[in-house]
Amino acid sequence: MKIKYKNIKKKMENKEKYDHNKTKAPRIGTRHIQCLLIFFGLSAALMQRVNLSVAIVAMMDKNSANPDFEEYVWSEKTKSYVLSSFFWAYFTTQIPGSQLAHKYGGKIMLFCGIFFSGLLTLLTPLSVRIGDWKLLCALRLCQGLFQGCVYSSIHTLLSKWVPPEERGSLGTFCYTGIPFGSVLMLLCSGWIASSSYGWPGIFYFSGMLSLIWCLAWFFFGASSPSDCKWLSTAEKLFIEGALVTSAQPEHAHTPTKTPWAKILTSVPFWVLLVAQSAYAWGFWTLLTQIPSYMKSILGQDIKSNALKSSAPFLANMFLTLVFCVLANFLIKRGYTSVNASRKLFNTIGFWVPIVPLILLGYMRADQSELAVIMLVIAVGVNTAGSLGFLVNHIDLSPNFGGILMGMANCAANIMSLLAPLSVGFIVTDAKNVHQWRVVFYITGAMYFIGNLLFIFFGQTKIQPWNYPKRQLDERHHIKFETIKIENECQRNT
Template sequence: MENKRKVDSKNKAPFFGARHVQCILIFLGTAAAFTQRVNLSVAIVAMMDKNSTNPNFEEYQWSEQTKSYLLSAFFWGYFVTQIPGSQLAHKFGGKITLLLSIVLSGLLALLTPLSVRLGDWQLLFALRLCQGLLQGSTFASVHTLLSKWIPAEERSSLGTFCYSGMAFGTVLMMFVSGWIASSTFGWPGIFYFAGILSVIWGFIWYFVGANTPSECKAMTEAERLYIETAIATTAKPETENEQVTMKTPWLKILSSVPFWMILLTQSTYAWGYWTLMTQIPSYMKSILGQDIQSNALMSAAPYLADLLLTFVFCFLSGFLIKRGYISVVVSRKLFNTIGFWVPIVPLILLGYMGTDRSELALILLIIAVGVNSAGNLGFLINHIDLAPNFAGVLMGMANSAANIMSLLAPLTVGFIVTDAKNVLQWRIVFYIASGMYFVGNLLFILFGQAKIQVWNYPKTRLPQRDERVGI
């Protein structure tokens, strides 16, 4: 009878419904958040080279070390609020915490040009740090929302789609940055674009977003039943308020080997991802000799490949799981391996490129960054596999550790690359990133899991096996 109810509710669920609308909004929210993170990486090239932007705007003579401080500033704040932000999302729901993190940091993006004029790089550093503090709850909020909205069999496709907003925001920012910097807006327009986009998204999210299906009025009863029935065996509480009052099992989480594998894998991924994210524009200009407009387009191309390949990997993962060809745990490890180990060779080869091989260097970057998106179907949604009730908390803890790497990566580049035109120094940077990817995935293959942990459940409930996801 219970199985029949599951099947019936699934058949009645609309092909496109409220859960898809929520995912689209989350996708756009993560995109807006990433336009704020990436804007400085592309704008700083124009800020330090008057010939590559509108000449009416000031040029700043910052050293490579100062530049590395500025590019890492966001992560100093981002690291601090990961765990507190996850607790806020767990207690109050993901809607309000996601709204505040993106909109408030977007308002600071609007103030960025003024801060540089008033306080040079020191005030800019402080502002970027504050943006990081505000965005510390972003991904914990997204994980909290996904655990309430997305059934297990749709987690690979819809969950990964939401996080592909990271690549979309990056592509969007890099595509428009060259044009904006050369227009009458100059480099300040890059920050205005990110800020305005975030505020507009926040207005829409406030009225349409919802913490849970029960809070969403614009959905059919059939879809609501489908979602709640599908999630009931993993995360649904006994009472309406049990979920928000459930205490976090800190000791059990900290003694969980599968969680530690996510944490370590996510940390190594962060090193490689943010090394490329923050340094590609500088690498393009210094080693490949590209100006701001061609630099922006070439820098965006790898992330466009990231976005497109994400959809390909989502379809492939969903197809393999739903047809029963592979289990969830095999899918997580397979795609994580593709995302981590395939980019290693292109990254190493990048250290041997020069201005005469700019086309080949671009192809290598497209492969490295594009295929890296497969990792989103591995470790990135594995938190929800282990503990749907504490998915946001797990993400906050893992992301806190990962952002130590995000912070250290640009600082390490600044320490190694003292001469931005020295390809030998860049070669060391790419070797380190490749090593991180190799070790991270090896640990995930050996010790990673995708089954729900016993500590996911309140003491009043016993864990039940979810037969639908093949675990």
């Protein structure tokens, strides 16, 4: 009877597998359109952050920008305040934003974050003329407040739209919008600043693109497959059938209670938080300081500065696609497990850039080409971390992936705030290469420690607190009924 029970169970499992394959959606579907929209939305959000990094070079150097626009004489410390002001309030709305995205859906929160931040981007030139750097800091602070929900909204959307087997590739593709937005902004900003639009054109360009994206997202975006009117039945069944660990469709609009205590005592989550904080320190140190480093140490003008500053992020975007293909190949062929893949690519993204970063601190003005190569390696290979820690939130908890991202990103963006400020305190003389060397050493140490902890303590196993109490009760009931059936079968034999 025991053998018969196992055979019946095996047949049921095969039937479920067959039914799932029958409802398999086309390779390209609505979920890919949603991911493409998220990709461009994240690009728009990053453009709003990066625009000031290049614009400030033109704003403080009349000879390298359009002479028709005012030059601002700010100290290095003041400049660090301006560059870091976006993050002063950004981290405060991470957790509230994730809760709102969990409750009301990722679509509306992502729309609001980028729309209001885009409006403030258009007002940036006016704010500088009226209130100099102080009003500029206030405006950037407000932008940070609005954008605090962006990443958690995206993770919430991915947990609803992307099946587990496509999570690595589609999830990482969405976050490729980060280097894409950076490259687009860095490439265009030098030309815009030297044109008749001057440095204000940099803000008008990024602001208008953001509002155009908002219009497209309003009409075509959706919080979940059940909210999408033009999603085919086959694809809807495929997605919901694949997301067996996510919230059930009938509970999609019933917010479950967040297990805060269990999350805060979870070792894998804390390790993820540290890894994300280390990544944020390095990424934003390089992103906000590369234009200044290129000008002060390598003596590059605004046009070549923008071109060479964008080269590392262009490599970052290209290598993201390469690493995605490689990761899928290794997992599908069975060469690596999901857990091994996360740690392998996190190691590549964190530890490989350490060497070029240290070498970067020893570059001279006549070695600008070699310095660009070092930056390309450091920033380009760094993208492998996207296949490591960046999707690990959903690995640990598909139901609360957006909330985990909000919590981790809150801590990470404290680092994003401290990184530019630390550069302002360390680099008192922008032409002193020894001071820049300290900046690169600190960044390398952050990468090393963050990945070391992730290797030893990181996990991809779904945590027990992922399941709401109601689902756990159902699971216990099913298990209890199964045991009853087994006992009954044994008595009958």
